[in-house]
Amino acid sequence: MENKVIIQLKNISKSYGDEKVLNDINLSIRDKEFITLLGPSGCGKTTTLRVIAGFVEPDGGDVIFDGKKINDIPPHKRQVNTIFQRYALFPHLNVYENVAFGLRLKKKSEEEIKKTVGEMLELVNLKGFGKRNVDSLSGGQQQRVAIARALANDPKVLLLDEPLSALDLKLRKDMQVELKNIQKEMGITFIYVTHDQEEALSMSDTVVVMDNGMIQQIGTPQEIYNEPKNAFVADFIGESNILDGVMKEDFRAEFSGHTFQCLDKGFGISEEVDVVIRPEDIVVTDYEKGMISGVVTSVTFKGVHFEIIVDIDGFKWMIQTTKEQFVGDRIGLDIDPDSIHIMKKSEYSGRYGDYSTFSDEIEHLSDVTEE
Amino acid sequence: MKKNSLLSKLISAPHIVWAAIFIVVPLVMVVYYAFTDRNGDFTVENIKAMGYYTYVNVFLRSLWYGIIVTVICLVIAYPFAYVISNLAPKTQGTMVMLIMLPMWMSLLLRTYSIMALISDTGIINSFLEAVGIGRIKMINTPFAVILGMVYDFLPFMILPVYSAMTKMDVSLIETAYDLGANKRNVFLKVIIPLSRSGIVSGATMVFVPSVSTFFISQRLGGSKTALIGEIIESLFVKNNNPHLGSAISLVLMVLILICMFVMNRFGDEEEGAVMI
Numbered sequence: 001m002e003n004k005v006i007i008q009l010k011n012i013s014k015s016y017g018d019e020k021v022l023n024d025i026n027l028s029i030r031d032k033e034f035i036t037l038l039g040p041s042g043c044g045k046t047t048t049l050r051v052i053a054g055f056v057e058p059d060g061g062d063v064i065f066d067g068k069k070i071n072d073i074p075p076h077k078r079q080v081n082t083i084f085q086r087y088a089l090f091p092h093l094n095v096y097e098n099v100a101f102g103l104r105l106k107k108k109s110e111e112e113i114k115k116t117v118g119e120m121l122e123l124v125n126l127k128g129f130g131k132r133n134v135d136s137l138s139g140g141q142q143q144r145v146a147i148a149r150a151l152a153n154d155p156k157v158l159l160l161d162e163p164l165s166a167l168d169l170k171l172r173k174d175m176q177v178e179l180k181n182i183q184k185e186m187g188i189t190f191i192y193v194t195h196d197q198e199e200a201l202s203m204s205d206t207v208v209v210m211d212n213g214m215i216q217q218i219g220t221p222q223e224i225y226n227e228p229k230n231a232f233v234a235d236f237i238g239e240s241n242i243l244d245g246v247m248k249e250d251f252r253a254e255f256s257g258h259t260f261q262c263l264d265k266g267f268g269i270s271e272e273v274d275v276v277i278r279p280e281d282i283v284v285t286d287y288e289k290g291m292i293s294g295v296v297t298s299v300t301f302k303g304v305h306f307e308i309i310v311d312i313d314g315f316k317w318m319i320q321t322t323k324e325q326f327v328g329d330r331i332g333l334d335i336d337p338d339s340i341h342i343m344k345k346s347e348y349s350g351r352y353g354d355y356s357t358f359s360d361e362i363e364h365l366s367d368v369t370e371e
Numbered sequence: 372m373k374k375n376s377l378l379s380k381l382i383s384a385p386h387i388v389w390a391a392i393f394i395v396v397p398l399v400m401v402v403y404y405a406f407t408d409r410n411g412d413f414t415v416e417n418i419k420a421m422g423y424y425t426y427v428n429v430f431l432r433s434l435w436y437g438i439i440v441t442v443i444c445l446v447i448a449y450p451f452a453y454v455i456s457n458l459a460p461k462t463q464g465t466m467v468m469l470i471m472l473p474m475w476m477s478l479l480l481r482t483y484s485i486m487a488l489i490s491d492t493g494i495i496n497s498f499l500e501a502v503g504i505g506r507i508k509m510i511n512t513p514f515a516v517i518l519g520m521v522y523d524f525l526p527f528m529i530l531p532v533y534s535a536m537t538k539m540d541v542s543l544i545e546t547a548y549d550l551g552a553n554k555r556n557v558f559l560k561v562i563i564p565l566s567r568s569g570i571v572s573g574a575t576m577v578f579v580p581s582v583s584t585f586f587i588s589q590r591l592g593g594s595k596t597a598l599i600g601e602i603i604e605s606l607f608v609k610n611n612n613p614h615l616g617s618a619i620s621l622v623l624m625v626l627i628l629i630c631m632f633v634m635n636r637f638g639d640e641e642e643g644a645v646m647i
Contacts, residue, residue, distance in 0.1 A: 055545060075548040082549045088542040092564040101560075102550035153550055 003031040006189055007157060012051055012061035014044075014213075021047045022058065023213040029157075029191060034183050036192045038200040039210035040236070045193045048210070049159050052191065053082045066156070081150035082159040086166065087142040089134040095121070095145050096130035102153035120148035123182060140171045147182065157189040164199070176203055197237045201225065209233050230343055234276045235352035241282075241317045242353020245275040245342070253342055256292050256312055260335060264342035274343040276353070279307070279320040281339035290332015296325045309355050316356040404617035417618035426602065426619065433599040434626065436513070437582035440520045444528040444577045445570065447521070452533035452569075453562070467533070470526050478523060482590050485519050486510065489591075511593030519587040527576035535569025536562075574634055579627055599623055 007029040014022040022044045029035050037045035050056040051063060054075035062069050070078060081102075089098050099117045108116070121127055124144035134142060143163060150158055163179075164172045180203050183190045194200055200207050201221040209216045209224060209232075217229040228234035231242050245255030250265035255275050267273060287293050294312035301307075305320045310331065317333075325331060408414045421427065455466045473481060488494050489509040496506040509515055543565065547557045585600030592598070599619065606616035 053549060055548075075545075076551045076553055082546070084542045084546060086540075086542060088540065088546040090543060090546075090561065090565075092567075101547070101552075105551045105556060149550065 003033065005029065006031040006066055007052060007191075008062075008064035009048070009051070010062040010064065012048070012058045012063070014047060014051065014056060014058050021213050022051070025061070025213075025215060027208060027215065027218070029189060031156075031189055032187055033205050034180065034190045034192065034203060035206045035208060036194060036200040036204040037208050037210055038194060038197060038236070039216075040195055043210040044213040045195075045210050046161055047213075049082070049161055049191060049193050052157075053080055053159055054078050079155055080157040080159055081153050081155040082161065083143075083146050083150055083163045085162045087139075087146045089142055089145055089149075091134060093134070094130065095126065095132045095134060095137070098134060098145055099130075099149045099152050101149060106153075116152050117148075120152045123151065123185070124148045125178075139167055140175065143167065143175065147179075151182070151186060155188065157191060158183075160190060160192045162193055162195070165194070165196075172199075179203065201237070209236060211236075227341060228276060228343065230346035231274050231276075231348040231350075231352045232346075234274075234341075234343070235348075239279045239318055239320075240353050241277045241279065241355070243275045243277070243315065244350070245273050247271045247273050247342060251337075253340060256315065258292050260291065260340055261337040262340040262342060263337050264340070267342065267344075272345055274345060274349050274353075276341040276343060277317075277335060277339060279318040280305075281335065282317070282319045282321075283334040283336070284319065284321045284323055284325065285332045285334050287330045287332045289334075291334050293330060293332045296327055296329045296331060299325055299327055316354055318355045401617045401620050404613050405621045406618075408614060417614050418622070420615055421619065421622060426599075429597055429599050429602055430622075430626070432596070433582050433623075434630070436517060436520070436588075436598065437578050437630075440517055440524065440581040441528075441574050441578045443517070443521050444525050445532075445574065448525060448528035448532055448573065449566075449570075452529050452536055455529075455533055456536035456539075463537075467530070470529050474526055478586065481523055482519055482587055485515075485522060486590055489515055489518070510591060511595070513592070513596050515591040516588045516596050516598075519591045520581050520584065523587060524577045524580060527580075528573035531573040531576065532566060532569040535566040539565050571634060575631060578630065578634075582627060582630075583623060 005028045007027075009025050009027040012022055012025040013020070025044070025048060027048075037048055039045050047056055051058050054070075054073065058071070063071055065078070065080075090101065093101065096117055099120050100113050103113045103116055117130065118127075121129060124147050126141060126144050126148065129137070129141070129145075134145060137145065143166075146163075160179075164175050167175060176199060179190070179192075192200075192203065201224070204221055206218065207221055207224045208218050211232050217224060217233045219227070224233065225237055228237060228240075234240040234242055243255045245253050247253055247264075247267040247270065248259060249269060250267075251262055253260050253262045253264070253273070253275060292312055294310040294317070296308050297311050297316065298309040299306055302320075305322050306324055308319050308321060308325050310317045310319055310333070312333075319333070405417055406413055406415065408416065421430075455463055458466065486493070490496070491506060491508070491510060493510070495509070500506055539562070543561055544557055547561045552560060582598075583600045585598065585604045588596055588598040589601055589604075603616050603619050603623075606612045606619070
């Protein structure tokens with residue numbers, strides 16, 4: 001996986017008026033990598049993509065492609081192609097001509113065009129759709145045409161701007177698998193923008209979590225999930241209980257009135273820290289036996305498990321357990337050392353990770369708001 | 372369901388009556404007059420008459436002027452509409468209003484104001500004389516007629532083209548750049564094809580009144596540039612020959628229909644050509 005770096009962003013910044021949309025972005029993208037820019041709407045992920053495509057000129061910093069600075073190269077001369085959120089198929093052309101658009105501009109021979117378009121349509125499972133009018137296709141099919149059209153140009157890097165967000169859930173899952181397969185088959189770099197953390201985790205080699213125009217963390221999906229750098233990342237990726245704690249010494253953290261064994265070290269003696277505990281890592285036991293204990297305030301059946309909210313000294317924890325609990329039950333909780341993750345305090349501390357106002361509805365609402 | 376259809380009949384009744392009285396009846400009368408003589412007997416002499424007289428020339432001139440005016444309007448309107456559609460939304464509104472402003476005035480007034488500008492002793496010639504260049508003959512020339520028509524009908528080209536351009540999805544233009552098109556190719560392969568519907572309706576709205584106008588050519592053109600509209604008018608009003616007038620009107624209508632058909636076909640064919 002240690003391919004050469006193909007795109008490098010160096011100290012990229014961009015403002016619209018007073019609003020800083022990109023703040024000193026530094027990022028290296030390797031050849032053949034599937035990298036995802038993940039963050040809430042307005043975090044700067046799409047702007048970053050547009051900087052790479054050439055549609056946005058950064059106020060400061062350099063864009064390096066294959067070792068060469070490409071700041072001044074216009075979009076049509078860059079070896080990258082973009083898949084837009086709303087497909088952007090040309091309505092005056094049929095499927096075949098849409099895919100052939102870039103090839104015709106390159107003045108390829110009719111024979112070559114026919115061959116490439118055929119290959120591309122086969123790649124995206126749209127063989128025989130060439131003569132079809134693009135308006136007659138379903139959303140998923142239109143997105144496939146957009147993918148075929150971009151890949152026909154033989155780009156070194158494919159940029160995808162929330163390509164699946166307009167599709168329904170089932171189709172989205174299928175397309176995730178398909179995109180990943182296409183990326184492997186073509187052996188090119190994919191830079192993928194999404195606000196869907198599940199999508200990011202399941203598809204990517206590398207995830208870049210962004211917020212407020214800044215990169216919060218870069219890592220493999222597992223690193224991002226298991227070792228979030230701050231409260232924002234911990235909260236944005238999956239569910240997390242984030243508590244104020246104190247690092248007594250290496251491997252010993254105190255929170256919720258109990259001192260726990262943990263695997264983290266290198267913090268100052270008695271340093272204040274954020275503690276992350278994933279809901280699925282908490283073991284429910286009897287009230288008397290638990291390391292800590294509390295009262296169940298809400299139970300939701302989720303199929304695979306129950307999602308329960310437990311009040312422990314006024315802090316609401318989310319816990320996922322397969323054993324059914326009931327509201328009002330007093331239960332004990334055990335937490336293994338390797339289930340505890342300690343983070344340095346950041347500007348995000350105290351803003352996330354308490355489930356006292358939690359509801360499914362709010363989650364869904366925040367999913368819909370888009371850039 | 373029945374109630375609904377009764378209601379919709381009631382609502383559409385005034386429109387149907389209106390259309391019958393002011394569109395269908397006159398049309399039937401035109402056809403009736405065109406194929407009858409003064410005694411009311413059936414005849415094709417009126418249609419035949421068009422071959423004899425100078426009418427053929429006038430017909431050709433009218434069509435030719437119509438084409439020229441349409442092309443000039445398109446050449447002016449297209450870049451104009453393109454520029455407006457790229458302005459800030461607020462400025463766009465102001466610009467559209469400025470384009471519509473002359474249309475709030477009567478066509479007569481606008482034509483008279485052109486006369487005041489370009490007549491032999493008009494504003495422009497007075498100025499030219501004052502600065503020592505001397506007068507230029509402008510009124511009663513084909514130039515004057517075409518100028519008048521372009522001035523009067525230009526908004527009818529700008530507005531549909533502009534509206535087609537504002538409906539265009541910006542991401543299509545970005546996609547074209549992304550796929551390797553330079554500015555020229557984006558314009559030729561995306562912007563023009565996508566605004567074609569606007570061009571066709573603009574061309575229709577300019578061409579039809581240009582071919583059939585009589586007032587503009589009468590005021591600005593003089594006898595040498597007589598257009599078919601003038602002939603029809605004088606046959607009805609001065610020569611009291613509604614039969615020949617109707618026949619010419621009918622032929623004009625058919626010619627315009629053919630032109631429209633060709634124009635629409637041209638649009639379709641362009642699409643076909645790109646597809647191959």
